[in-house]
Amino acid sequence: xxxxxxxxxxxxxxxxxxxxxxxxxxxxxxxxxxxxxxxxxxxxxxxxxxxxxxxxxxxxxxxxxxxxxxxxxxxxxxxxxxxxxxxxxxxxxxxxxxxxxxxxxxxxxxxxxxxxxxxxxxxxxxxxxxxxxxxxxxxxxxxxxxxxxxxxxxxxxxxxxxxxxxxxxxxxxxxxxxxxxxxxxxxxxxxxxxxxxxxxxxxxxxxxxxxxxxxxxxxxxxxxxxxxxxxxxxxxxxxxxxxxxxxxxxxxxxxxxxxxxxxxxxxxxxxxxxxxxxxxxxxxxxxxxxxxxxxxxxxxxxxxxxxxxxxxxxxxxx
Ligand SMILES: NC(=O)c1ccc[n+]([C@@H]2O[C@H](COP(=O)([O-])OP(=O)(O)OC[C@H]3O[C@@H](n4cnc5c(N)ncnc54)[C@H](OP(=O)(O)O)[C@@H]3O)[C@@H](O)[C@H]2O)c1
Numbered sequence: 001x002x003x004x005x006x007x008x009x010x011x012x013x014x015x016x017x018x019x020x021x022x023x024x025x026x027x028x029x030x031x032x033x034x035x036x037x038x039x040x041x042x043x044x045x046x047x048x049x050x051x052x053x054x055x056x057x058x059x060x061x062x063x064x065x066x067x068x069x070x071x072x073x074x075x076x077x078x079x080x081x082x083x084x085x086x087x088x089x090x091x092x093x094x095x096x097x098x099x100x101x102x103x104x105x106x107x108x109x110x111x112x113x114x115x116x117x118x119x120x121x122x123x124x125x126x127x128x129x130x131x132x133x134x135x136x137x138x139x140x141x142x143x144x145x146x147x148x149x150x151x152x153x154x155x156x157x158x159x160x161x162x163x164x165x166x167x168x169x170x171x172x173x174x175x176x177x178x179x180x181x182x183x184x185x186x187x188x189x190x191x192x193x194x195x196x197x198x199x200x201x202x203x204x205x206x207x208x209x210x211x212x213x214x215x216x217x218x219x220x221x222x223x224x225x226x227x228x229x230x231x232x233x234x235x236x237x238x239x240x241x242x243x244x245x246x247x248x249x250x251x252x253x254x255x256x257x258x259x260x261x262x263x264x265x266x267x268x269x270x271x272x273x274x275x276x277x278x279x280x281x282x283x284x285x286x287x288x289x290x291x292x293x294x295x296x297x298x299x300x301x302x303x304x305x306x307x308x309x310x311x312x313x314x315x316x317x318x
Contacts, residue, residue: 001027001218007077008034009064009110010084012041014174015125017052018207019081019214024051027215031056035073036084037063064106067113074117079218080161082110082124082148085141088176089129089257092137103140104147111151111163119161123218124148126167126226128203128262128300131269135257145226149284152223162223166214169203169231169262169300172315178236179316182243192250193240200236200254201261201300204307205229206315213279224284228264228273228298232305234312242309243316261301270296 001023008016011034020032034042034057042059046052062069064084074080085103086092092099107124114122126145129138151163172179182193205213209229217227240249254260265273269282273296274289280298283289307315 001029001079001215003028003030004078005030005076006032006079006081007060007073008032008081008083010036010082012036012038012045013083014171014207015083015210015214016081017045017048019083019211020057021049021051022208022211022215024054024056029056030078031058033058033060033073033077035060035062035064035070037061064109065101067109070109070113071116074113074119077117078120080110080114080119080122081214081218082107082122085125085144087127087137089135089137090255092135092140093257096136099136099140103137104143107144107147111147111154114161114163115151115154118158121218121221122148122151122161122163123214123221124163124165125214126165128167128169128264130167131263131266134259137257149224149226152284155223162221164217164221164223165226166217167226167228167264168205168210168213169264170205171210172204172206172312174207179239179243182240186244186247190247192248193244194252195237195240195249196252196254196258197260198235198237198251199260200258201233201303202236202239203231203233203262203264203300203303204312205231206318216279226269226282226284228280228282230278230280230305232307232311233300233303234307238309239312242312261299263297263299265296265298267295267297270294270298273298 060073130141133139148163213229270292273292
């Protein structure tokens with residue numbers, strides 16, 4: 001990314017901040033544009049760390065629903081990392097149109113603006129909830145994945161922009177995450193931790209893993225791939241026991257829009273998936289690489305990597 005102009009939509013979010021910091025310290029970019037709506041979050045980000053006062057960072061207020069603002073922001077940009085999204089599952093169920101406008105329509109605006117401005121590479125962040133979705137958040141992210149992959153059909157003879165997706169599971173310590181909510185409850189003196197289903201498993205990763213994975217995906221993308229990291233699973237009740245070994249758990253029943261296990265690669269996608277060691281690629285094109293055997297899927301329950309309680313404690317302490 002040396003000397004590249006990089007724009008991060010949702011640059012003030014958990015991912016955006018960590019990604020901006022990583023590329024400023026490791027990649028020597030020409031400049032970074034932080035694109036988001038809320039002036040307060042931008043002010044708070046700028047003042048949270050001296051690195052965010054770098055002359056290389058430009059704070060750009062705008063909404064991805066607004067095409068003209070995106071057009072202005074994307075001028076001379078080389079790479080776009082699309083992290084802006086609405087992401088709270090219950091909020092999506094109550095405000096479906098808002099999620100569709102931001103996560104679906106906003107994503108299509110990113111594609112159009114990238115094509116018009118001649119951006120070179122565009123990568124969108126996706127989630128396990130987009131695979132065989134059961135809630136509106138996941139469904140909007142699935143639409144966004146499809147829009148990005150199909151964006152490659154407009155590339156034409158000039159050969160760019162190319163579009164790919166990086167899809168991963170729960171990020172520890174990200175804003176609004178379950179663990180953060182539980183930590184708050186524990187601090188407030190909760191007598192028990194609510195768990196919806198004892199069998200429930202999830203994929204877990206750190207923000208450092210997420211940002212490194214996106215850097216690597218940006219480097220390797222040819223257009224049309226969905227990149228999926230191999231990350232460990234852990235049962236939700238083991239997470240609760242690790243956070244508060246002395247607190248009982250209370251089974252409250254599975255909520256609407258929740259799955260017992262998450263999927264990062266469905267069986268249908270498995271037929272177009274290649275194994276690259278530390279990660280998988282769901283290929284958009286014919287591939288010379290060997291696809292996974294029939295019946296392969298990557299679920300949080302059939303994972304061969306499991307996070308141990310002491311490993312989780314260590315990750316949370318860092
Ligand atoms: N956190 C996870 O566990 C996780 C897991 C898998 C995938 N992901 C994906 O990773 C991405 C980043 O997640 P995150 O945890 O960093 O989320 P986050 O902390 O909630 O940040 C979201 C960012 O998007 C911006 N935003 C929201 N609506 C916008 C709009 N209409 N126009 C412009 N900016 C907008 C927000 O700023 P303003 O409100 O100021 O606009 C904020 O900067 C999302 O696409 C999410 O789906 C997250």
